[in-house]
Amino acid sequence: MELGVLDIVKWFELSNEKIQQNKDYLTSLDRPIGDGDHGINMARGYQETVNKINTVDYAEPSAVLKDAAMVLLSKVGGASGPLYGTAFLKMSVAVKGMVVLNLRTLTGGLAAALAGIKQRGKSELGEKTMIDIWGPVVDYFTKGEISSAGLMEIVSSALETSKETMATKGRAAYFKEKSIGHLDPGSASSFYIFEALAEVIKEKE
Amino acid sequence: MKKIINNPNQVLQDMVDGLIAANPQRLKKIPETFVIARADAPVQGKVGLVSGGGSGHEPAHAGYIGKGMLDAAVCGEVFTSPTPDQVYEAIKAVDGGAGVFLVIKNYTGDVMNFEMAAELAEAEGIQVEKVIVNDDVAVEDSSFTTGRRGIAGTVFVHKIAGAMADKGASLEDVKAVAEKVVANVRSMGMALTPCTVPAAGNPSFELAEDEMEIGIGIHGEPGIDRGTIATADEIATTLTEKVLEDREFSGEVAVLVNGLGATPEMELYIMNKKVHDILADRGINVYKTFVGEYMTSLEMAGCSVTLLQLDDELKELLDAESTAPAFRM
């Protein structure tokens, strides 16, 4: 598997489609355990990201990721803006200078993104945040063999696990035990992002 | 939703323009941003103070811009933290060479966006320090979770750190006194009605006609107890006792009885009377009292009680001159 500039652009386009389609759903997830803005924030940020990356001819995936990160940082807001912004910025740095990404370098990029989210959010796996999705995904990639179906399986089960977790970080933490049984909105948006990545990978299978 | 607005997606823009129009000599807008700064910013040689957060808490934070308080405020969308690029513009606008100090309320989004902005500014050679305000005793204090929220007590941080900076203090000293205020201030709020974010169109939660929620946050985050509405004396007792339980108060304090947006001053004064009685019973002297709207939550009905433990240094800084429209001293 090799992903080039156009594949990474495609990743953001597909992510955007899913986020736009599920904007109200993401917002409804954020209402009981957050402040009901996640879908609105993500839809705004991803639309602007796609608008931006469609106007530029990129030489390498790193440059796409960097532009996407900067747009997300300045347009999403809330907690998820700096988190996704940091994630893609770290990923961009990790794959700098590579014209195509193979499994090893893509894995390195995703691991750097995860480390960025953890550092920015001062959080770890199991706190009912998007890390509950990114963590298992990076573990899966690290095993050295991937498939689009396998990736979907991993993210689906990670989302289920996270649902039954109690939130200790972010706005949902104020709800303590009451957050158990609710889907975390940031984990749901990360789910769409990896569902989109799985579709990009599927094209290569 | 019934509001005096033009378009739910334009409230921030319209509000900022109106705010500048109300204070043309004192305030300026940094072009292409929602950053409002002192008209004379940057003040050379003085530590610049920046605060901000989601909008909907007016007069916080832009109303606290002035000599002796903030140098700039970053206005986010309603109840949404401003983005790092906006905060970074504010930092640049107020940097007079002595460094910039950030006052951040403890919300995940605010902390991350302000920290990223600080990193950008430091990369440009601007010295940045910060304090994170977490005065809401309704939330458990824990280093393993997000921790306590920042609410009305933040205004005392603006005032006292602002006065310190105005005296010509170093960035380090401004930080030290801001941390001292955070260590000495506690608040707790309650609500009778929810509020509606214009872009959302519906109230963020529901409270029945005869219900109230104790310990609610300024964005409607859950409190600690929902029950039948009580009398002002009972409410004042609940809030004040909880604040007093949280830390030892003695000697002299400042009191802030804050309205959340739709509570008449009359009711705030009724609350204030009981707060004073409770403090008097405990032998705690009230040095200064502030009653009014300082940190609101759109049109939420309700109030919060804040106590600040004072000493000579804090008293002097609290009394110092301020030209901020919402906190003239």
Ligand SMILES: Nc1ncnc2c1ncn2[C@@H]1O[C@H](COP(=O)(O)OP(=O)(O)OP(=O)(O)O)[C@@H](O)[C@H]1O
């Ligand atoms: N400390 C954290 N570490 C990692 N992820 C986090 C953290 N805090 C929140 N999140 C993720 O961000 C999501 C919420 O994003 P959202 O944009 O709604 O931010 P928010 O908390 O509502 O911020 P704001 O109140 O400023 O709008 C959560 O569902 C969670 O997955």
Ligand SMILES: [Mg+2]
């Ligand atoms: Mg939210």
